[in-house]
Each structure stands twice: as C-alpha cells, then as structure tokens.
Amino acid sequence: MHHVSWILAASVLASAQLAAQATDSAPPPAPAPVPAPSRTPAQQQYLDGLRTAGRGIAQLKDGIERVGRNRADTAQLRMAGQRLGGLCGSAGSFMRQGRARMSHAAYVDSARTLARRLNQQVDSVIAFMPTCQREGGKKPTATAATLVARLRSYEGALQKFREVAVLPAAQPTKPTPEPVLIMARQWR
Numbered sequence: 001m002h003h004v005s006w007i008l009a010a011s012v013l014a015s016a017q018l019a020a021q022a023t024d025s026a027p028p029p030a031p032a033p034v035p036a037p038s039r040t041p042a043q044q045q046y047l048d049g050l051r052t053a054g055r056g057i058a059q060l061k062d063g064i065e066r067v068g069r070n071r072a073d074t075a076q077l078r079m080a081g082q083r084l085g086g087l088c089g090s091a092g093s094f095m096r097q098g099r100a101r102m103s104h105a106a107y108v109d110s111a112r113t114l115a116r117r118l119n120q121q122v123d124s125v126i127a128f129m130p131t132c133q134r135e136g137g138k139k140p141t142a143t144a145a146t147l148v149a150r151l152r153s154y155e156g157a158l159q160k161f162r163e164v165a166v167l168p169a170a171q172p173t174k175p176t177p178e179p180v181l182i183m184a185r186q187w188r
Helices: 002-024 041-069 074-099 109-135 140-166
Strands: none
Touching: 041 074, 041 109, 041 140, 074 109, 074 140, 109 140
C-alpha cells in the first residue's frame, strides 16, 4: 500500500511538471498595438468639449425618437413634444459647456478648417435650442424635423473631422521577428 501512494505521488508530480512545461512552451502573446500619436493639451481639451457637446446631441436624438414613435396618438405626441422641449433645455446646457472648450486653434491646416466647420454646426444647433424649448410642445413634428436637418449637418461635419483630425494615420510597421522559444526541459 505504501508503494502505491509513492507511485501515485510520483505520477502527480510528473503531470504537474508536464503542465508547467506546456505553459512554458505556449506561444507568445500578440504584439501590442501601436499607440495613437499623443495629442497636445489644447487638442485634448477640444475633444473633451466635443464629448460634452455630444452628450447634449444624444439627448436631442432621444427627444426626436420619442416624437417619431408617438406620431399616431395626439396626446402621446403632445407629451413627447413637451419632453423634447425639456430635453432641448438640458441639451443646450451640455452643448454650450462643451462648445466653450472647443477652440479650433488647437489644430493646424485642414484639421483646423474642419474643426471650425464642426464648431459652426454645434453653434447652429445651440442657436436653435431656445426655439426648440418654446415650440417643442406646440409643434413637436415641425420642431423635430428642423432638429433632424441641423443634426444631419452636424453629423456630416463630425464625420469629416474624425477622418482627418482624430484618428491616427496608418503608419507602415516593420515586421517583428518571431521570438525563439527555448524550452527549459524536455521529457522523454
């Protein structure tokens, strides 16, 4: 019986050593992605402001969606319009706060031009907020339609800005040589 326990213990140790060997010979992890180019503090401030303004835009989209869903029922449409008017107030606050930090001077060349156009589109949406608050409950469908037109212009400017200013350019990378695996022990 004593020999059986020794054989059992030896087989457990051998299997543990084989498992350790298997983890030692595992393929190396994939190479880390190339980090994005660093941004200047002014560019980071612009992007933070854009993110804050984007919160307001998301609120407006929610209000427009509510109006669109409730077109069939007059009472529900009126309530959705009132909600849209309220959302225009809070969205305007987010957009004004974000827009204050969005200085197009943070960028150069074509990125600066696109940042300026994006700022103009944000300003256009902000300028409509008092009308949206006033008219949202009275004429929800017309208010939502006007907002949709302004948001489409904003989305177009945002897409162009993202293509040029925010996303890092694809840079060719040198192929990395495969690491050589060295096994600590080989069991035969």
